[in-house]
Amino acid sequence: MKKNLKSPLVVLLLLFHFVAFAQNGTIKGRITSADGQPAAYVSVGLKNKPQNTATDDNGNYILSKIKAGNYIIRVSAIGIATQEKNISINDGQTLELNFTLSENSQILKEVSVQAKKNAYKISTPDNSLRLNQPLLEAAQNIQSVSGQALKDQQIISMSDGVLRNVSGAMRTSHWGDLYTNVHMRGSQIQAMRNGFNFVNSFWGPLTEDMSIVDHLEFVKGPAGFMLSNGDPSGMYNVVTKKPTGLNKGEVSFTLGSFDLYRTAVDLDRKLTEDGKLLFRLNAAAQQKGSFRPNESNDRYSIAPVISYQLTHSTKFTAEYNLQRAQMTDVGSYYVFSTEGYLSLPRKFTYAPENLPKTNINDHSVFLNLIQNIGDQWKITAQTAYSKYLQTGSSLWPADVLTNGDVIRSVGIWDAESTMKLGQLFINGEVKTGGIKHRILAGFDIGKKDYMADWGQSHPLDLPSSPFNMYHPNLGYPPNGFPNFDRTTSLEARAIAAGGTMGQKYTAGYLQDELGFFNNRARLTLAARYTKASQYQWGGTSYSASKLTPRIGLSVSLDQNTAAYGVYDQAFLPQSGKLKDGGEVKPITGSNMEIGFKRDWADGKWNTTLSLYRILKQNELTADVQDPTFTYSVVLGEKVAKGIELDIKGELAKGLSLIANYAYTDAKITSAFPNSGFANNDLVPGYAKHTTNAWLSYTIQSGFLKDFGLNAGVTYLKDRTSFSYSATNPAYNMGDYTKVDAGLFWSKGPVKITANVFNVLNEYLYIGDYYTGYFSNNVYSWQAEAPRNYRFSIAYKF
Structure with a gap:
């Protein structure tokens, strides 16, 4: 085993000793409505500056390549009261700023129809995966399949073409549409639903109808902190739809x-x-x-x-x-x-x-x-x-x-x-x-x-x-x-x-x-x-x-x-x-x-x-x-x-x-x-x-x-x-x-x-x-x- 570990440990040590160099700063955070729900597609930017973005489906945003200095960060969207805050940022600094929106009579009603520029990309894991960080920062390969991708591909069940969206995943022999049986990295992987292991026999859970599914998460490798026990090749997590706070x-x-x-x-x-x-x-x-x-x-x-x-x-x-x-x-x-x-x-x-x-x-x-x-x-x-x-x-x-x-x-x-x-x-x-x-x-x-x-x-x-x-x-x-x-x-x-x-x-x-x-x-x-x-x-x-x-x-x-x-x-x-x-x-x-x-x-x-x-x-x-x-x-x-x-x-x-x-x-x-x-x-x-x-x-x-x-x-x-x-x-x-x-x-x-x-x-x-x-x-x-x-x-x- 020591021989097998040698190469990966060298890589880990080299990464760990990576020396930081002077660079621009970053602002990131999360925006929620007054009832604690994530606010998706809300505009976030620096006032009178070109840096602008929008929150993702989970209310998270990130502004990068910001030069050191003083700025006003501005949060806005149709139907919400605009918020502004004075900030100061240094080279190499990551500043975390969270906002809670003040609701008005049009609270977020029109926000959900804004640009779909991240319709296929999800930046943060669902809370059921227990990770409290962006996917970019996680020491794990996690691939998400968004709800928009499921709609565009007209996928109606878990056994209906979902796996084309994830590297190395394929379906093997199965009993009709009874279960999905996903293989990845040389083994059958575990089937999860909202963070729970839903496998109770060799045949797995009934294939989920996509009407109840918000998005899917495929986790490569054992990910022991997500499973009580599971196959080393990984698992997939079906995240069901929840209320958003929008009418x-x-x-x-x-x-x-x-x-x-x-x-x-x-x-x-x-x-x-x-x-x-x-x-x-x-x-x-x-x-x-x-x-x-x-x-x-x-x-x-x-x-x-x-x-x-x-x-x-x-x-x-x-x-x-x-x-x-x-x-x-x-x-x-x-x-x-x-x-x-x-x-x-x-x-x-x-x-x-x-x-x-x-x-x-x-x-x-x-x-x-x-x-x-x-x-x-x-x-x-x-x-x-x-x-x-x-x-x-x-x-x-x-x-x-x-x-x-x-x-x-x-x-x-x-x-x-x-x-x-x-x-x-x-x-x-x-x-x-x-x-x-x-x-x-x-x-x-x-x-x-x-x-x-x-x-x-x-x-x-x-x-x-x-x-x-x-x-x-x-x-x-x-x-x-x-x-x-x-x-x-x-x-x-x-x-x-x-x-x-x-x-x-x-x-x-x-x-x-x-x-x-x-x-x-x-x-x-x-x-x-x-x-x-x-x-x-x-x-x-x-x-x-x-x-x-x-x-x-x-x-x-x-x-x-x-x-x-x-x-x-x-x-x-x-x-x-x-x-x-x-x-x-x-x-x-x-x-x-x-x-x-x-x-x-x-x-x-x-x-x-x-x-x-x-x-x-x-x-x-x-x-x-x-x-x-x-x-x-x-x-x-x-x-x-x-x-x-x-x-x-x-x-x-x-x-x-x-x-x-x-x-x-x-x-x-x-x-x-x-x-x-x-x-x-x-x-x-x-x-x-x-x-x-x-x-x-x-x-x-x-x-x-x-x-x-x-x-x-x-x-x-x-x-x-x-x-x-x-x-x-x-x-x-x-x-x-x-x-x-x-x-x-x-x-x-x-x-x-x-x-x-x-x-x-x-x-x-x-x-x-x-x-x-x-x-x-x-x-x-x-x-x-x-x-x-x-x-x-x-x-x-």
Whole structure:
């Protein structure tokens, strides 16, 4: 380990000893309304000087390259009382100035429609990530996907093209639209919602409908201070919509190919004249067909949120989310063949007409209390409760023969998930001499239980009357539809089927970010202690604990450029059954990373470049020699190394870009005996090269003013299936190229958007290769839609 640490520590030391030189000063801060809400798009500038900017979505601003001297800083916007303040600034100084706006009868009503010059770039993390600093200063690679990007790309769920906005992220095999399953840096990453880990089984939470989502945050690396336990590769955080303190609303209608009909409403209101009591309601309803016959995904969601400013320093927020889904059997996306990937038509399905649907009700409640203590300290207490209910089934073949005959089988999949989660943390700043301390401390607790009945199955076909993939008959199946026994409780059925799993954990953590040289160099020292117990597949519970340290350094090379280095560790308990009855050890891992961040053109766009090495040990994987799926084997040790580049923001007037590239080299460095893998095998389920771009341009003048064009591309090269083999090329998938394009027009409160997806009409897929499970070796894949269209019209009020 010392050898591995040598190079990163040298980089950290070099950064730490960076010597400050004389330079212009910086003014930054946060602007809030009288009720404590962030004031977005408020103008901030120096009176009679060219330095001007606007606050971002979180009310933060920064003015850079200011020569030493005396000035008047001016805060203004339509409908608010202008504020001015005399200031004095020195070379190299960073001056922090916060403002609280005085409300009038037009309080901020028109502010939200001001320039969108940072529509794709978010400068600060959500409070749920617990960081109290701009992203530019953090010793961490954090990439955000803004709400405006989600709208422009007509993304309607978490599984619907979100990942093109983040370097190195891709989706792997999945059960329909049940969950998203994001892989990044060589592993599946954790799914978070409002800072809570919402993973309660291998299949993750139900894919979030975008009607409830404000924006998304992808955190690269373990980030132990954000997780009680998690994968070393990182996580993504879904931030739901909250009241803003502005009286505004939006209604939208979307039509699309394959019978897509969707309506969404966003209502944001002050319930009291003083703005202390706020309310927001988001709701959506959709009917959605598919390019495959007999397949649908109908949903509705509703998310009321209420917040109350109890005192000037105390705020309480309560939020409820309901997502209801009725979808075709979740196994209908899978296709199987002995002849190779893409050997069947893209619209091929095994699902017969009138196969019973899967019904899901996903409830979640969030309670949040924020107590400010003076200007420098804040305590956050929050809790979450989730209840997930599923009644349905999964379609899977009992066998696949070389002549195309298949015995289709439907297995019951009734499930219930319950999560009770709590967090308490404190953020604050204090100075000791010339050192500025950003303190973060807190603890997490959680209890998760999942139970599922997988113990019943029903063959749709008979040996004497099989389904043939080359002459498919999707009518009433020869053996009829299943009639599962649900007379006993789900808990009793789950216990009998070995379908119970759960986890309890408690964790405490402490982090101190020490700022030197007027906060130009920031040294992070942190540690987390986690104790967890876990059971799985009906097995017995076991406990494990670990102290995970973290050290990082971020240095501002100038006002807009920062370099960082970080070393941290991760800890993730796991369960499974080993044939030899041995003890299952937790996953442990570490991350070493260096990177460079830069804001360009006064913060209108930014770039992030990172280089990393992740070590992961003790991970379990399925025993490829066990067709019953009962046992696991220890994969051993694997290492993921890579380079990631992200570009995001407004490059020129009306021209916005999201672009990224990732090179990922993930290999098994020490394969466990009898695991089915060998040293230097590539890690299953990732692409070595991932490239994405999304370009949006709004015409600024002339006859076509306010018209715009969108274009996007995703390219994946050197993809591995989920069960990769270095010796059998059948495991490897072809390259992936998807091109999208569209037009839009906006005028006043109206915006019309139309996009064409998969313009080149490529046969897009993700796949796997099975040996030992059926009587023959079988290819399996899930196809994406051919060329398709979406048209939306939105009205703001």
